[in-house]
Amino acid sequence: MSRWLLWLPLALFAIVAVFAARELRHPNDRTVYSAMNGEPVPNFALPPIVSGKPGLAIADLKTGQPRLLNVFASWCMPCIVEAPQLMKLKAQGIPIDAIAVRDTGPELAAFLARNGDPYARIGDDRDSRVQLALGSAGVPETFVIDGRGVVVKQHVGVISDDDVAALAKAWRDAR
Amino acid sequence: MIAETGLIALWLAATLALMQLALAALAVHRGDDTLAAAVRPVAIVQGALALLAMAALIRVFLTSDMSVALVVANSHSAKPWLYKFAGAWGNHEGSMLLWVTILGLAGAAVAALERRLAERTLTATLGAQAAIALGFYAFLLFASNPFARLFDPPADGQGLNPLLQDPGLAFHPPTLYAGYVGLSVAFSFAVGAMITRDVGPVFARAMRPWVLGAWIFLTLGITAGSYWAYYELGWGGWWFWDPVENASLMPWLAATALLHCVSVLATRDGLRAWTVMLAVVAFSMSMLGTFLVRSGILTSVHAFAVDPSRGTFILILLALYIGGALALFATRIGSVRAGTTFDPVSREGALVANNLLLSVILGVVLIGTFYPIVAASFGTQLSVGPPFFEKAAGPIALVLFAIMAAGPLLRWRRDDARALLKRMALPIAATALAAVSLIALAGPMTILALLGLALAAGLAVASVAPLFGRNLLRTPLFVYGMVVAHLGIAVSLAGMTASNAFTRETLVAATIGEPARVGPWRVVLRGIRPVIGDNWTALEGRLEVQRGEAPALLLKPQSRFFANPPTTTNESAILTAPDGQLYTVLGQSDARGRWQLRLWWKPWVTLIWFGGALIAFGGLLSIAGHALRDRRQKRRAIEAERAAAYREAWGA
Numbered sequence: 067m068s069r070w071l072l073w074l075p076l077a078l079f080a081i082v083a084v085f086a087a088r089e090l091r092h093p094n095d096r097t098v099y100s101a102m103n104g105e106p107v108p109n110f111a112l113p114p115i116v117s118g119k120p121g122l123a124i125a126d127l128k129t130g131q132p133r134l135l136n137v138f139a140s141w142c143m144p145c146i147v148e149a150p151q152l153m154k155l156k157a158q159g160i161p162i163d164a165i166a167v168r169d170t171g172p173e174l175a176a177f178l179a180r181n182g183d184p185y186a187r188i189g190d191d192r193d194s195r196v197q198l199a200l201g202s203a204g205v206p207e208t209f210v211i212d213g214r215g216v217v218v219k220q221h222v223g224v225i226s227d228d229d230v231a232a233l234a235k236a237w238r239d240a241r
Numbered sequence: 242m243i244a245e246t247g248l249i250a251l252w253l254a255a256t257l258a259l260m261q262l263a264l265a266a267l268a269v270h271r272g273d274d275t276l277a278a279a280v281r282p283v284a285i286v287q288g289a290l291a292l293l294a295m296a297a298l299i300r301v302f303l304t305s306d307m308s309v310a311l312v313v314a315n316s317h318s319a320k321p322w323l324y325k326f327a328g329a330w331g332n333h334e335g336s337m338l339l340w341v342t343i344l345g346l347a348g349a350a351v352a353a354l355e356r357r358l359a360e361r362t363l364t365a366t367l368g369a370q371a372a373i374a375l376g377f378y379a380f381l382l383f384a385s386n387p388f389a390r391l392f393d394p395p396a397d398g399q400g401l402n403p404l405l406q407d408p409g410l411a412f413h414p415p416t417l418y419a420g421y422v423g424l425s426v427a428f429s430f431a432v433g434a435m436i437t438r439d440v441g442p443v444f445a446r447a448m449r450p451w452v453l454g455a456w457i458f459l460t461l462g463i464t465a466g467s468y469w470a471y472y473e474l475g476w477g478g479w480w481f482w483d484p485v486e487n488a489s490l491m492p493w494l495a496a497t498a499l500l501h502c503v504s505v506l507a508t509r510d511g512l513r514a515w516t517v518m519l520a521v522v523a524f525s526m527s528m529l530g531t532f533l534v535r536s537g538i539l540t541s542v543h544a545f546a547v548d549p550s551r552g553t554f555i556l557i558l559l560a561l562y563i564g565g566a567l568a569l570f571a572t573r574i575g576s577v578r579a580g581t582t583f584d585p586v587s588r589e590g591a592l593v594a595n596n597l598l599l600s601v602i603l604g605v606v607l608i609g610t611f612y613p614i615v616a617a618s619f620g621t622q623l624s625v626g627p628p629f630f631e632k633a634a635g636p637i638a639l640v641l642f643a644i645m646a647a648g649p650l651l652r653w654r655r656d657d658a659r660a661l662l663k664r665m666a667l668p669i670a671a672t673a674l675a676a677v678s679l680i681a682l683a684g685p686m687t688i689l690a691l692l693g694l695a696l697a698a699g700l701a702v703a704s705v706a707p708l709f710g711r712n713l714l715r716t717p718l719f720v721y722g723m724v725v726a727h728l729g730i731a732v733s734l735a736g737m738t739a740s741n742a743f744t745r746e747t748l749v750a751a752t753i754g755e756p757a758r759v760g761p762w763r764v765v766l767r768g769i770r771p772v773i774g775d776n777w778t779a780l781e782g783r784l785e786v787q788r789g790e791a792p793a794l795l796l797k798p799q800s801r802f803f804a805n806p807p808t809t810t811n812e813s814a815i816l817t818a819p820d821g822q823l824y825t826v827l828g829q830s831d832a833r834g835r836w837q838l839r840l841w842w843k844p845w846v847t848l849i850w851f852g853g854a855l856i857a858f859g860g861l862l863s864i865a866g867h868a869l870r871d872r873r874q875k876r877r878a879i880e881a882e883r884a885a886a887y888r889e890a891w892g893a
Contacts, residue, residue: 072574075518076567079525083560085615086532090552141626143483168628172746179748179828179839180476204616 107135107215108199112189115166116175122163122189130213132240134162134233136185137197137207139169140177144224145206149181151225156184160237164188167197167205208233212240244309247297248388251338254290254345255378257283258371261348265368269361269436277364281352284367287374288349295329295342298387302329308394311335311387316398319776327411333535333551334387336414340531341377343415343422347451348374351426358430358447359439366433373425376558384554407473417462417489421527423455424492427499428524431517432566435573440513445506446871448520450864452503455523456496457860463489464853472813477746477824477841479737479849482630487610488530491603495523498599501592509653511581511589514574515596521570525563526603532559533610584655591648598641605633635689642696642734646703649723668706672699686742693738701731718866726859729852736848740821743844750835760842762823763787767795769827769836777801779812782827782836786816798827822846 111123120126127133136152138145156162164185166174174188191197200209201220210219210233219236221229261283268276301309302325305318315332316325324331330339348370355363381387430448434440466489471479480486499519505512532555583589609625650664675698679691704727707720745760757764767783779799787793798814816823821844828837 069575072571075522076564076571079563079567082611083556083564085611086556087553089614090556139626141482141628143481143626168626175748176476176746176839179837204613 103217103220105217107209107211107217108196110189110196110199112165112191112196115169115171115188115190116178117171119185120187122165122187124215126163126187127211128213128215131161132210132212132218132237133186134160134237135200135209135211136162136164137167137200137202137205137209138164139167139205140173141169142205145177146181148206148224149184151227151230152184153182154230155225155234158234160234161186165191165196165200167191167194210236210240243297243300243304244306244388244390247294247301248386250290250293250297251378251381251388254287254294254341255375255382257287257290258345258374258378261287261371262368262375265364265371269365269368272361274360277360280364280367284352284371285349287371288345288347288352291342291345291374295338298335298338299326299329301388302326302335305398307396307398308390310389310391313391313395313398317776318397321775323408323411330414331411334381334385336418337377337381337385337535338387339415340418340422341374341381343418344370344374344377344425347422347426348429351429351451355447357443358433359437359443362433362437362439362444364433365436366429369429369432369436370426373429373562376561380551380554380558384551407469413462413465413469416458416465420455420457420459420462420489420496421492421530423451423458424496424520424524424527426451427455427520428562428566431520432569435517435569438573440506440517442507442510445503445516446867449503449507449867452496452500452520452523453860453864453867456493456500457857457864459489459493459496460853460857460860463493464850464857467853468850472815472824473810477744477813477826477839477843479740479846482609482625482627484533484610487606488533491606491610492523492526492530494599494603494606495519495526498596498603499523501595505589505592509581509583509589511583512593515593517574518570519596521563521566522603525559525566528555528559528563532556581654583653586651586656586658586661588648588651588653588656591644591651594644595641595648598637598644602634602637602641605637606630609633639689639692639696642700642730645727645730646696646700649707649727650703664706665703668699668703671702672696675699683743690738690742693734694742697731697735697738700734701728704728704731718869719863720866722859722861722863722866724859725862726856729855729857729859731852732848732855733852736845736850736852740843740846740849744846745842747838747840749838749840750831751838752835757838757840759823759840760844761788762840762842764825764838764840766836766838769830772799774801777803780827782814782825782838784814784825784838786823786825788818796823796825798825800827800829817847820844 107124107127109124112121114121127135134155138148152162162184164187166188169190169192178185189196197205202222204222206224208221208225209217210221212218218240219233221233225233261280264276264283265280267273268280298311301312302316303322305312305316305325307313307318311332311334312328315335316328320328328335330336348367351363351370352367358366427448430444430451434444463486466486467479470481470486471477499516499522502512502516502519506516532552535551535555609630612625646668647661647665651661672695676691676695679686679694704724708716708724747757747759749757751757751766753766753768755766757766763786765785765787767785769780769782772779772781779801781797781799784796784798785793786796794816796814796816799812801810801812803810811826811828813824813826815825821842824841824843826839828839830836
C-alpha cells in the first residue's frame with residue numbers, strides 16, 4: 067500500500083466534515099435561483115399518473131392565468147414537510163400543478179391520501195426529463211409561472227411557513 | 242435534590258474520565274505499571290457514576306418532577322408509567338445521557354473483565370474509551386444539561402410526542418445505543434492496539450465479543466425499528482431510506498464487515514490493516530448517525546430537536562475522534578506487519594470480497610444520505626429517495642448474497658474452484674428450481690424480484706450446507722451461529738422481495754356495511770365508535786375481515802387524538818396470517834359519512850423481521866460458542882500444566 071493512500075480516508079472525512087460544517091453555519095440559507103427567471107417553460111407533455119387526475123402539458127400552463135408548478139415525489143421526505151404549506155396556498159385560491167418525479171401511481175396516491183392533495187394536474191415524469199429541462203436539480207422545487215408560460219420565480223427546496231406569503235405575492239404580481 | 246444528585250454524579254464521572262485519560266496516557270508513555278494498575282478501578286467508578294446520573298433522571302421522570310425543565314418539555318403527569326420511564330430517554334438530553342451511561346458501563350466492563358489483552362494495550366484502550374466519554378460528558382454538561390431546573394415550575398408538563406408512546410419504541414433507543422456503544426469499544430481497542438503496535442490475533446479475539454455484541458444489538462434495533470415504523474407510522478412500508486434509518490443501517494453494514502474481518506484476524510492472522518480500518522469506520526458511522534439525528538441537518542420524518550449549535554458541538558467531537566483515529570491509522574498502520582497471505586479462491590478471499598461489497602453498499606448509503614448536505618453547500622436543496630438507494634444498492638446486494646452463499650463452503654487459505662462448484666451444486670440447483678417454479682406458478686414479476694426470491698432459496702440451502710456430513714453433536718456452537726445468521730439473511734431477503742413484489746393495496750371510501758376487497762380478503766366496515774384511553778380519545782373502526790370460507794375476524798384500526806400536545810395518530814390494525822399480514826388504517830370521514838380506509842395485503846412480510854431475529858440469534862450463538870471454546874481451551878491448558886507438574890514431581 068503506498069503511503070499517500072493511507073491518508074485518503076482522513077482526506078475524504080475532512081471533505082465531508084467541511085461540507086457539514088458549512089451547512090450548519092448557514093442552516094437557513096435560502097438563495098433564490100433565477101436560472102429560469104424570465105424564461106419560457108420548455109415544451110413538454112406528460113401523461114397522468116394517478117387515476118382521476120389529468121396529466122400536464124405546456125398548453126395547461128398558458129391559459130392566461132398564473133399558476134404554481136410544484137416538482138415533487140412521494141419518496142421525498144422534505145415534500146412531506148412542505149405539504150401543509152401547499153395546502154395553505156391552495157386555500158388562498160392559487161392553482162397548483164405538479165410534476166411527479168420518478169414515481170409510481172399507487173405510491174403517489176397513498177402520498178396524496180396521507181398529506182393532502184393541492185394539485186389540479188399531475189404529470190408523470192418517470193425519468194426526470196422534464197424536471198431537468200426545467201433546470202430543476204432536486205425535489206421539492208416550486209415555480210411561479212405567469213399566464214403566458216414564463217417562469218417569474220423559482221423556489222428551490224421546501225416551502226416553509228415564511229415562504230408562503232412570498233410565493234402568494236409572486237403569484238398575485240404575475241396576474 | 243434528586244436532580245442535583247444526578248448533576249453532581251455527572252460532573253464527578255466527567256472528572257474521573259479526565260483522570261482516566263491522563264493516567265492511561267502517562268502510563269503508556271512511561272511504561273509505568275503502577276500507574277496502569279490505577280486505570281481499571283477509575284474506569285469502573287466512572288461507569289457507576291454515569292449509571293447513578295441516569296438513575297436520577299429516570300427517577301425525576303417517574304415522579305413527574307415539574308421543576309426540571311426536561312420533564313416539563315417531555316412528560317405529563319397523566320401519562321402511563323411506562324412512558325414516563327421511557328420518557329427519560331425519549332428526548333435529546335436524556336438520550337445523550339443514556340448514550341454516555343452505556344459508554345461508561347461498557348468501559349467499566351472492559352476494565353473489570355478483559356484478561357486476554359496485553360496490559361499496556363488495555364491501558365491505551367481504556368484511555369481511548371475515556372477520551373470518547375469525556376467529549377460526551379462535556380457535550381451534556383455544557384450544551385445539553387438534562388437536569389436544568391425551572392425557577393417557576395408549571396402545574397404540568399407538555400407530554401411526550403405521541404408517536405413515541407409505544408412499548409416498542411420505549412426500548413428501541415437503548416437497544417440501538419448499546420450497539421453504537423459496543424462499536425465505540427471496538428474503536429477504542431483499535432486505537433489502543435495502534436498506539437502500542439499490537440494488532441494481532443490476541444487483539445482480535447479480545448475485540449470479537451464486543452463487535453459481535455454490538456452487531457446483535459444493532460440487528461435487533463434495526464429490526465425492531467423497522468417493525469415500529471411499519472405499524473406505527475401507518476404507511477404500510479417497512480423501510481423508507483430516511484436519514485434516521487440510514488443512520489442505524491450504516492454502522493450495521495460496517496459492523497457486519499468488521500465482524501467477518503475480526504474472525505479472519507483471530508483465526509488466520511490476516512487482514513490486519515482492514516480490521517483496524519473497519520473498527521474506525523464502524524464507530525465513525527455510529528457517531529455520524531448521532532450527528533445526523535441530533536443536528537437537524539437533514540429533514541427526516543422522525544421528528545427530533547433541531548439545534549445547529551449542538552450539531553456544531555457533535556461535529557467537533559466527530560472531527561477530533563474520527564480525524565484523530567484516521568491520522569493515527571495513516572501514521573501507524575505502515576509499521577503493523579502484514580499478516581499471513583492467502584489465495585483469491587479461499588475463505589479469506591470470499592470474506593475480502595464480502596467486505597468490499599459491504600463497503601460499496603455502505604458508500605452508496607453514505608453518499609445518498611450526505612449528498613443533500615453537499616448539494617446544500619452549492620445552494621440546492623433536494624432529497625435522495627428510495628429510487629436511488631434501491632437501484633444503486635440492490636444489484637450489489639444480490640452479488641453479495643451470491644458470495645455469501647459460497648463463502649462458508651470454501652476452505653481457508655487455498656481452495657479449488659472446481660471443488661467449490663461441486664459443493665455449490667445443491668444451492669445452485671435450489672436457485673434454479675425456485676426460479677423455474679416462480680416463473681411457472683407465481684405470474685409476472687420484475688427481474689429483481691425473481692432474482693431476489695430465487696437467490697433467497699439458494700442462499701437458504703447454502704447456509705445450512707456447512708452442516709452436511711458433519712457430526713452435529715460435535716459441531717462447535719459458533720458454526721451453528723454462522724448457519725443461523727446466514728439463514729436469517731435468506732429469510733429476510735425472501736420476505737423483502739415477496740412483500741415488495743406481491744403487495745396489494747386498496748384505498749376505499751367505505752360506507753357502513755359495504756364490502757371492499759384486497760388480495761384474497763373481503764373487508765366490511767361494520768361501524769365506528771369512540772374509545773377512551775389513558776391520555777387519548779379515539780375513533781375506532783370495526784372491520785369484519787374474511788378470507789374465502791374461513792370464519793370472519795374483527796380488526797379495530799383507530800384514529801387517536803392526544804391532548805398533550807394536540808396530535809392525531811393512526812393506529813393501524815394488523816392481522817397476521819401464516820402467509821402474510823392484512824394491514825388496515827382508518828382515515829378521515831367525508832361530508833357524506835363515508836370513511837377512508839387503506840387496506841394492504843402483504844404476503845410473507847413477517848419473514849423480514851423473523852429473519853432479523855434469526856440473524857441476531859445467530860450472533861448470540863456465535864458469542865456463546867466462542868466463549869465456550871475459550872473456556873474449554875483454558876481448562877485444557879490448566880490440566881496439561883497440572884499433568885506436567887505431576888509427571889515432574891513423581892518422575893514419571
